[in-house]
Amino acid sequence: MEKLQNIKMIALDLDDTLLNSNVEISDKNVEVLQAAAKKGIYVVLCSGRAEHGILPYVRRLDIAGLKTGRFLISTNGCSIFDLHTRTQVYRRDLESSILLHADEEAKKLGLFTTTYSNDTIYCEVENKWTRMDSDLCDLKNVKVDNWNEFLWQKKTPKMVIPGDPEKLLVLQEILKKDFGKSATVFTSKPFFLEVIPPSCGKGEAIVWLAASLGIDLSEVAAFGDSYNDESMMYYAGHSVCMINGTDEMKKVAKHITEKDNNNSGVGDFIEKYIL
Numbered sequence: 001m002e003k004l005q006n007i008k009m010i011a012l013d014l015d016d017t018l019l020n021s022n023v024e025i026s027d028k029n030v031e032v033l034q035a036a037a038k039k040g041i042y043v044v045l046c047s048g049r050a051e052h053g054i055l056p057y058v059r060r061l062d063i064a065g066l067k068t069g070r071f072l073i074s075t076n077g078c079s080i081f082d083l084h085t086r087t088q089v090y091r092r093d094l095e096s097s098i099l100l101h102a103d104e105e106a107k108k109l110g111l112f113t114t115t116y117s118n119d120t121i122y123c124e125v126e127n128k129w130t131r132m133d134s135d136l137c138d139l140k141n142v143k144v145d146n147w148n149e150f151l152w153q154k155k156t157p158k159m160v161i162p163g164d165p166e167k168l169l170v171l172q173e174i175l176k177k178d179f180g181k182s183a184t185v186f187t188s189k190p191f192f193l194e195v196i197p198p199s200c201g202k203g204e205a206i207v208w209l210a211a212s213l214g215i216d217l218s219e220v221a222a223f224g225d226s227y228n229d230e231s232m233m234y235y236a237g238h239s240v241c242m243i244n245g246t247d248e249m250k251k252v253a254k255h256i257t258e259k260d261n262n263n264s265g266v267g268d269f270i271e272k273y274i275l
Helices: 014-018 027-038 051-061 096-108 128-137 147-153 165-179 202-213 227-235 247-252 265-273
Strands: 009-012 042-046 071-074 079-082 087-091 114-116 120-123 140-143 159-162 184-189 192-196 220-224 238-241
Touching: 009 014, 009 027, 009 202, 014 042, 014 051, 014 220, 014 265, 027 042, 027 051, 027 265, 042 051, 042 202, 051 071, 071 202, 079 202, 087 202, 096 147, 096 159, 096 165, 096 192, 120 128, 128 140, 128 159, 165 184, 165 192, 184 227, 202 220, 202 227, 220 227, 220 265, 227 238, 227 247, 238 247
Parallel strands: 009 042, 009 220, 042 071, 120 140, 220 238
Antiparallel strands: 071 079, 079 087, 114 120, 114 159, 159 192, 184 192
């Protein structure tokens, strides 16, 4: 494989991509990404997590002080945060009617919905699934009494329905049919079904950020492994799927890493083909 020419931005999914099975960034990945940022390549973490849940990995990379390490994309592309100015420079929210309908359909299957802010997961019913989500994302878990009123009044970029994967597959088809183009519905992990605004995803956020920085999409390399990375794979000029990624993403991506997420597959690929 030939080297990728003139890459100016590297966009990186976290779970099962940049992170290993211990939910850590390896020394190799840190070393390579620091070299890329110092070379003038923007390194942008792109996660389904809220901003607060991404900050430990920002600190681990230790490039936020550089111009090329100042941005992160959170909530599956619904938000872009500028670490230098400490401001949200891009945001998309769900309509209240979408939240209420998704909640109604979830309850018919015995499932309960959650919503997010930068540092908190809000829920009507706390259970093992909500605790799993808060532990995974390092966010507070807050139980809300009047849930319908909360959904009507509280602006939020995404709703997550955690639960049994078989039930979520059924709900996914129902919500996709009901919402059509009014919302984007997908499974980020088998036990997390997500609802986000229409025409919204990590890829759309990358399009916006690249344009604001004067970077052509042909100069963007995006790394991912699963369904919520699909729009990144579509929009980035160089899409890279982890060798441990899903078969569907491997078909969409232009490149596949030679090593998996537990063997610094991201760093290995960047070192060989970008730096």
